[in-house]
Structure formats: structure tokens, C-alpha cells
Amino acid sequence: MSNLTINAERLLRGIEELGRIGRDQQGRLVRVAASDMDKLGRDHLVRWLQEAGLDVAVDRIGNIFGIWQDEANTGQAPVMLGSHIDTVIDAGIYDGCYGVLAGLEAIESLKEAGFAPVRPLVVAAFTNEEGVRYSPDMMGSLVFAGGRDLGEALASVGTDGSVLGKELERIGYAGKHEPGFLKPHAYVELHVEQGPVLEREGIAIGAVETLQGISWQRITIDGEANHAGTTPMSMRRDAGVAAARVISFLADRASASSTPTVATVGTIAFEPNAINVIPSRATFTVDLRDPDETHLREEEAALAAYLDKLAASAGVTIHAESLARFEPVTFDARIVSLIEDGARAGGLSCRRMTSGAGHDAQMIARIAPAAMIFVPSRGGISHNPAEFTAADELVAGANILLGVAARLAAD
Amino acid sequence: MSNLTINAERLLRGIEELGRIGRDQQGRLVRVAASDMDKLGRDHLVRWLQEAGLDVAVDRIGNIFGIWQDEANTGQAPVMLGSHIDTVIDAGIYDGCYGVLAGLEAIESLKEAGFAPVRPLVVAAFTNEEGVRYSPDMMGSLVFAGGRDLGEALASVGTDGSVLGKELERIGYAGKHEPGFLKPHAYVELHVEQGPVLEREGIAIGAVETLQGISWQRITIDGEANHAGTTPMSMRRDAGVAAARVISFLADRASASSTPTVATVGTIAFEPNAINVIPSRATFTVDLRDPDETHLREEEAALAAYLDKLAASAGVTIHAESLARFEPVTFDARIVSLIEDGARAGGLSCRRMTSGAGHDAQMIARIAPAAMIFVPSRGGISHNPAEFTAADELVAGANILLGVAARLAAD
Ligand SMILES: NC(=O)NCCC(=O)O
Ligand SMILES: NC(=O)NCCC(=O)O
Numbered sequence: 001m002s003n004l005t006i007n008a009e010r011l012l013r014g015i016e017e018l019g020r021i022g023r024d025q026q027g028r029l030v031r032v033a034a035s036d037m038d039k040l041g042r043d044h045l046v047r048w049l050q051e052a053g054l055d056v057a058v059d060r061i062g063n064i065f066g067i068w069q070d071e072a073n074t075g076q077a078p079v080m081l082g083s084h085i086d087t088v089i090d091a092g093i094y095d096g097c098y099g100v101l102a103g104l105e106a107i108e109s110l111k112e113a114g115f116a117p118v119r120p121l122v123v124a125a126f127t128n129e130e131g132v133r134y135s136p137d138m139m140g141s142l143v144f145a146g147g148r149d150l151g152e153a154l155a156s157v158g159t160d161g162s163v164l165g166k167e168l169e170r171i172g173y174a175g176k177h178e179p180g181f182l183k184p185h186a187y188v189e190l191h192v193e194q195g196p197v198l199e200r201e202g203i204a205i206g207a208v209e210t211l212q213g214i215s216w217q218r219i220t221i222d223g224e225a226n227h228a229g230t231t232p233m234s235m236r237r238d239a240g241v242a243a244a245r246v247i248s249f250l251a252d253r254a255s256a257s258s259t260p261t262v263a264t265v266g267t268i269a270f271e272p273n274a275i276n277v278i279p280s281r282a283t284f285t286v287d288l289r290d291p292d293e294t295h296l297r298e299e300e301a302a303l304a305a306y307l308d309k310l311a312a313s314a315g316v317t318i319h320a321e322s323l324a325r326f327e328p329v330t331f332d333a334r335i336v337s338l339i340e341d342g343a344r345a346g347g348l349s350c351r352r353m354t355s356g357a358g359h360d361a362q363m364i365a366r367i368a369p370a371a372m373i374f375v376p377s378r379g380g381i382s383h384n385p386a387e388f389t390a391a392d393e394l395v396a397g398a399n400i401l402l403g404v405a406a407r408l409a410a411d
Numbered sequence: 412m413s414n415l416t417i418n419a420e421r422l423l424r425g426i427e428e429l430g431r432i433g434r435d436q437q438g439r440l441v442r443v444a445a446s447d448m449d450k451l452g453r454d455h456l457v458r459w460l461q462e463a464g465l466d467v468a469v470d471r472i473g474n475i476f477g478i479w480q481d482e483a484n485t486g487q488a489p490v491m492l493g494s495h496i497d498t499v500i501d502a503g504i505y506d507g508c509y510g511v512l513a514g515l516e517a518i519e520s521l522k523e524a525g526f527a528p529v530r531p532l533v534v535a536a537f538t539n540e541e542g543v544r545y546s547p548d549m550m551g552s553l554v555f556a557g558g559r560d561l562g563e564a565l566a567s568v569g570t571d572g573s574v575l576g577k578e579l580e581r582i583g584y585a586g587k588h589e590p591g592f593l594k595p596h597a598y599v600e601l602h603v604e605q606g607p608v609l610e611r612e613g614i615a616i617g618a619v620e621t622l623q624g625i626s627w628q629r630i631t632i633d634g635e636a637n638h639a640g641t642t643p644m645s646m647r648r649d650a651g652v653a654a655a656r657v658i659s660f661l662a663d664r665a666s667a668s669s670t671p672t673v674a675t676v677g678t679i680a681f682e683p684n685a686i687n688v689i690p691s692r693a694t695f696t697v698d699l700r701d702p703d704e705t706h707l708r709e710e711e712a713a714l715a716a717y718l719d720k721l722a723a724s725a726g727v728t729i730h731a732e733s734l735a736r737f738e739p740v741t742f743d744a745r746i747v748s749l750i751e752d753g754a755r756a757g758g759l760s761c762r763r764m765t766s767g768a769g770h771d772a773q774m775i776a777r778i779a780p781a782a783m784i785f786v787p788s789r790g791g792i793s794h795n796p797a798e799f800t801a802a803d804e805l806v807a808g809a810n811i812l813l814g815v816a817a818r819l820a821a822d
Contacts, residue, residue: 089683195641227793228675230606230767233666244658255644264639272500277794356641382638383688
């Protein structure tokens with residue numbers, strides 16, 4: 001199969017088309033998990049899977065699978081390619097969608113070429129990878145891999161107060177299959193890097209061998225509402241000022257760190273949120289990451305110690321709740337080598353690398369050999385409508401995926 | 412009239428009753444200006460004014476007046492007593508309502524006692540004093556005093572995108588009278604202190620002779636959205652971290668100041684406000700106050716300089732917009748003396764003081780002699796449901812108001 005290639009035009013058209021679906025009135029791409037917009041994207045994907053002649057299956061956590069099997073290989077553990085099609089708020093069009101559509105494209109190309117795989121091939125689109133509406137992120141693949149109880153996951157309450165299970169029913173994607181009904185022989189995920197490394201080094205393909213640890217927390221600070229004009233500075237218990245101290249602390253500490261730690265406060269709310277009222281409550285999220293589990297624990301401990309000190313000095317009470325916690329992951333060495341081999345055979349530059357973002361592959365790695373292929377992201381920009389990867393880079397990555405999938409399906 | 416007193420039971424019952432009107436599902440008092448909840452409070456007040464036999468007039472900015480005049484005094488400039496009945500979000504029951512209901516109570520008591528004033532007596536409830544929904548605060552009295560164009564005020568866009576003029580029409584309080592149709596001879600406003608001074612010093616009555624300057628701004632910081640996991644700290648343009656720096660700067664500077672400057676950030680929002688996206692935009696309000704205009708200007712200049720420096724160092728752009736700007740006010744010396752005289756005659760302790768909060772009196776002071784009477788606030792707490800003033804303190808303040816009103820109406 002060495003000189004089989006994907007249908008570049010079909011892949012690129014699919015990415016553009018899916019990227020137009022699920023936009024709000026301001027034109028922002030907002031297919032957050034299990035929303036009406038997500039339903040539009042899912043319906044579109046399912047139609048494509050059907051048109052490609054795949055069997056469509058949906059599991060109880062809403063993961064969508066397009067399965068290519070025949071009489072000869074039914075019963076064999078399948079090779080799974082996949083990612084997600086849910087998005088952040090005001091997203092780019094590549095994050096997740098690229099991996100799903102390239103997976104579908106690889107399977108279609110193999111099918112059309114008359115390839116007869118020893119194993120079934122499956123393309124998967126996992127639910128709520130982004131974690132923007134429901135925590136934790138990578139929830140669909142986590143449940144699929146048995147890492148979280150299904151009932152608990154379905155009971156997740158979103159940032160808008162919605163319940164995931166109810167939303168999946170409402171949009172028609174509470175499927176019948178038990179999560180884990182497929183036992184993958186191997187899993188490969190193609191994704192845009194979302195970071196600056198490949199572009200900076202002028203390298204076409206990343207063979208992702210590790211993925212950093214992720215710690216998400218929700219911090220709630222309670223102070224006391226009072227009048228902005230009459231309350232002397234010394235008598236305040238200002239939850240908003242305390243939140244600002246935490247945000248500065250995290251940014252300063254991560255910036256000064258000798259490790260590649262990153263820390264982000266992406267969401268915040270004050271109560272009562274009125275111009276002349278000292279905030280009685282501030283709620284915000286913390287996203288802490290480090291490729292080294294020991295370092296990540298140190299960062300978590302430093303934050304906890306800071307919060308204790310701050311509570312005492314600012315006269316506030318502070319509550320921290322874990323929303324997601326995943327240790328760093330090492331991917332399957334053989335698949336990483338297959339990716340490198342594929343790049344070499346295709347005359348593409350390639351480097352081994354770590355992933356800064358979380359991905360479904362890190363969950364599936366719990367139950368099957370897994371690895372990832374990265375392609376460059378212009379300016380390292382992601383989770384932003386300006387996210388961009390050039391057409392030839394997208395096609396190159398998809399061709400590597402095709403080759404690795406064909407190799408694994410011949411095992 | 413020296414030993415005439417108000418009907419304490421009627422006043423206290425009225426405050427409690429109005430305090431039950433306009434609560435949300437969580438039980439929070441939320442009669443923000445020109446909202447459905449505000450309408451409920453206004454309707455209740457108008458019924459009381461009618462029951463007291465007063466002529467009810469509403470002006471085009473929605474200010475409500477209850478007018479007691481007779482053939483003998485019609486045409487004389489009236490003595491006006493007043494405040495507001497709009498509230499902050501999750502408010503106490505005294506702020507504003509106390510002054511309006513005590514004004515009504517004073518007029519009713521004088522009427523029932525057969526007092527024959529040389530001048531009409533008017534109780535006023537001004538629109539949008541709190542400024543929580545529409546900026547600036549004290550808008551109704553400001554427009555009434557000719558300090559802001561009516562059309563401009565009616566076009567104000569609220570925090571929820573609503574337009575004040577449309578909302579006043581919708582709730583039935585876009586009145587017919589031109590603002591300023593009454594020319595007060597004098598204006599007296601009774602209010603809870605909302606600060607800690609009277610309670611700390613064990614003093615019953617504050618004769619308010621000055622009111623500090625107020626500067627409100629909305630700050631918008633634009634950075635760049637990017638992925639929380641893949642973007643190195645050194646490559647970020649994080650609007651949220653920049654906002655946190657400003658909040659800390661303001662709190663540190665005001666706390667260290669040798670003047671009684673106060674600085675508050677009461678509202679904030681991030682965009683896109685997602686847990687794993689670096690904020691592209693942070694919007695927040697700044698409330699700066701100082702009794703001294705020169706100092707207040709220094710604080711504004713220091714903030715502006717800090718924002719310039721921050722924009723350069725954090726790679727963000729910053730836009731500051733003024734929402735309200737009022738210079739410190741000195742009240743009418745004669746009315747302040749009348750308040751002191753009244754307290755002395757009633758055997759009540761009294762001190763001259765400054766007001767930390769903004770009040771309608773500061774606007775009416777532009778067109779008529781004006782002053783304020785304060786009573787203690789327990790723990791200095793205000794803009795908080797725990798706001799509290801004891802019944803005997805409320806009654807004492809209302810009796811001072813009655814005496815001063817009677818004296819001014821006999822001019
Ligand atoms: N790939 C990606 O953006 N995943 C979302 C989860 C994360 O925040 O890393
Ligand atoms: N009295 C009062 O709380 N007025 C609201 C305007 C201000 O913030 O001072």
C-alpha cells in the first residue's frame with residue numbers, strides 16, 4: 001500500500017464544510033459538547049459516515065463510531081482512528097475535526113483502493129473532548145476506556161447548569177452501545193499541534209511520544225459584599241482582589257519556573273457583579289500542566305499553600321475543587337516508530353515530541369497501544385478562530401495516518 | 412411644631428413591606444432600575460402616595476413625585492424630601508427606601524397634624540440612583556437638575572443591553588413632566604450611613620456637609636486567545652492576567668494611600684471564558700473615590716499611567732471609558748445647621764461628616780440648597796442583604812427630617 005494516498009480535495013472540503021456548521025450570531029464556531037450546535041455537527045458527520053458505507057454506532061456517552069468491517073475480519077479487534085468534533089467557544093476549524101475527518105478519509109481511501117484489512121477499521125468521534133461545557137475534558141474517551149463511571153459522567157453538570165445525559169438525549173445522541181463495546185487493537189490520532197514547536201523548527205510531522213499531565217480546579221473565594229464608596233480599604237474582605245492575587249501568583253510562578261509548567265485562568269465570575277459593590281464571591285478555574293508528574297504535584301501544592309496563606313491574610317474563605325486530573329502519558333513505542341517510518345518513507349521531516357494539549361489518545365492509551373501524529377499550527381495559535389494549518393501540511397499528515405492505519409490493520 | 416413626631420409604626424411597616432417586593436427566586440432583593448422588579452416597587456410607592464392624598468407626578472426620566480400643596484401655597488417653590496427606591500443586586504432594604512418612605516411619613520404626619528406650610532412639600536423617588544444597570548449613578552436626579560441631557564440619558568444602554576427609555580416605557584414610568592418641572596426651595600435627604608463612622612463613635616445623627624468625588628470607568632483589555640496547554644508562558648498575551656494586575660495595583664495603591672481614597676473592581680468578564688483558553692478579552696469596572704478632587708485626579712492619572720505601562724509590558728491593548736465622574740460636593744451650611752439644631756433639640760448626639768456614597772442630594776445641590784441626614788449602619792455594612800439599622804435609630808432620623816422639613820416649609 002506504500003504509494004496509496006488519500007483524496008486530498010475531499011478531506012480539505014470536508015474540513016471547511018464542517019467548520020461552517022455550528023456558528024453563533026456573531027459568527028463564532030461554538031459546537032460545545034452536546035449543544036444544539038454540536039448536534040448539527042454530529043448529524044453532518046453521521047451522514048458522511050453513512051455515505052462512506054460505514055456502520056454507524058453510538059454509545060451511551062454519545063461517542064460516534066463509523067465501522068468498516070467485512071465477513072473476513074469481523075470479530076478481530078479493530079484499528080481505531082479518531083479524535084473529536086466538539087469545539088471550544090470561538091474555536092478554529094481544525095482542532096479535533098481534522099483527526100476525525102482524516103480518519104474517515106483514510107478508511108474511505110483504503111476501501112476505494114480495494115484494501116482487504118486483516119482487522120476492521122473504525123473512525124471515532126469522542127464526546128466532550130474540549131471540556132469547556134462539562135469537566136473533565138476527554139470525557140467520552142475516558143468513559144470508553146473505563147476510566148470513569150458512565151452514570152457519573154452522564155450526571156455531569158455543565159457551566160450552564162445543564163446535565164450531560166439529558167442533553168445527549170435531547171440532541172438524539174444517547175446511544176445504545178455500552179462504552180467500551182469495541183476493544184481496539186491500536187489507536188492513532190492525527191491532530192494539529194496547537195503549539196509553536198513544529199513551525200518554529202520547520203518540521204512537517206510530529207511523532208508524539210508523551211503527553212503532559214493536566215490539573216483542572218475550580219476555586220471559589222468568599223468574602224463580604226459591601227459598599228464601594230463607604231468601606232475603607234482596611235475593612236474590606238474583597239473576594240475579587242483575592243482572585244486577582246491568585247491569578248498573578250500563578251502567572252508569576254509559572255513564568256519563573258525552570259520547568260515547562262503552564263498555568264491559566266480562563267474563566268471568572270464575580271458576585272453580585274455590580275459596579276459599586278465589593279465582590280462577595282469570586283469563582284474561577286485554574287488549568288495547570290507539566291510534562292513531569294512530580295513537578296505538576298509541586299505546582300498544585302504551591303497553589304494550595306498560597307491559597308491557605310491568602311485566606312488568612314485577606315480574611316476570605318477559599319474552596320478548591322478538582323475538575324480534572326490526568327497524569328502524563330507515554331504513548332506506544334511501536335506506533336511512534338511506525339509514524340517516523342511513514343514520514344521517512346514519504347520524505348517528510350519528523351521529530352519526536354510531547355503534547356501540550358490533552359487528547360482522546362491519552363485515554364485510549366489506557367486500554368490499547370496508542371500514539372499521535374501532529375502537523376504544524378501557524379504561530380502556535382489554537383482555541384482561537386485564527387487557528388491555521390496549510391492544506392499541504394494537512395494532506396501530508398493524513399497520508400501518514402493512512403499508512404500507519406494500513407500497517408496496523410494488517411497485523 | 413417642635414414636639415410633633417412621625418408615626419413610627421407606619422414608617423417601619425412601610426420599610427419592611429417595600430423590602431419584600433422585588434425579590435428573585437433566590438430571595439435576593441433586585442429592584443434594579445427600570446426592571447420588572449423596580450416596577451413592582453414603584454407601583455407600591457405610587458399607591459402609598461395616593462393613599463396619603465398627595466398629587467402624583469412622574470417626569471420623563473421616570474422620577475416619581477408625591478406633592479402636597481394647597482390653594483394658599485401653590486406656586487411657591489416646594490421643600491423636597493427624597494431619595495430612591497431602585498436597589499443594587501442582592502441589596503438591603505434601607506438604602507434609598509428609608510429616605511423616600513421617611514419623606515412620605517414626614518409629610519403625612521405634618522398633614523395629619525394640621526400643619527399649614529408656607530410652601531408645598533414634595534417627596535421624590537429618583538430613577539436609577541444605584542447605577543448598577545445604567546451609568547452614571549444618580550441619573551434621575553442628575554437629569555432633574557439639568558446636569559445631563561434627557562435624550563442622552565434615555566438612550567443609556569444597560570449592562571444587559573437594554574435601553575433605559577424603552578424600559579421606562581415598558582414598565583409604565585416614562586412620565587409626561589419635563590425633568591426640572593419643580594424648582595425646589597430646598598432638598599433634604601435622609602439615608603443610612605452605609606459606612607462605619609456613626610456606629611463606631613456611638614453617634615445617632617450625621618449632619619452630612621460634604622460628599623466625596625466619584626470616578627467610574629470601564630476598562631477593556633484585549634490580548635490573544637490561545638491554548639492553555641500548548642502556549643508557553645513567554646508567548647502569551649493574556650488579557651485575564653493583565654486585568655488581575657490592574658485589580659492588585661488599585662487595591663495596593665488605595666490601601667497604601669495617606670488619603671481616604673477607595674478603589675473597587677466590582678464587575679468582571681473574560682472572553683471567551685473557557686477553562687482551557689487564554690482570555691482574549693477582559694472587561695471590568697473601576698470605582699475610584701476621594702473626598703478631595705485633586706487627590707481623585709491623582710488616582711485617575713496613576714491608573715492611566717499604569718495601564719499605559721501594562722499595555723506595553725503585557726503585549727495587550729487597553730481601552731478605558733468613563734462611565735461616571737462627579738466632583739466632591741459641599742452641602743448647604745444652613746440646612747446642615749438646622750439638622751444639628753434638630754438633633755440637639757431632640758437630645759440626640761450628632762456630628763458633621765462626609766458621605767462615602769453618592770446620593771441624589773449631590774445632584775439636587777446643583778439647583779437648590781441641599782443637605783443630608785445620616786443614621787448608623789450596623790457594622791458599616793451596605794449593598795448587602797445584611798444591611799441593618801435599628802428601629803429606634805430609623806425613627807430618630809425620620810423625626811429630625813420632619814423637624815427640618817417643617818422649618819424649611821415655613822420659610
Ligand atoms: N486538543 C485539545 O485542545 N483538547 C482540549 C483539552 C485540553 O485543554 O487540552
Ligand atoms: N447610596 C448609594 O448607595 N448610592 C449608590 C451610588 C454609589 O455607588 O455611591
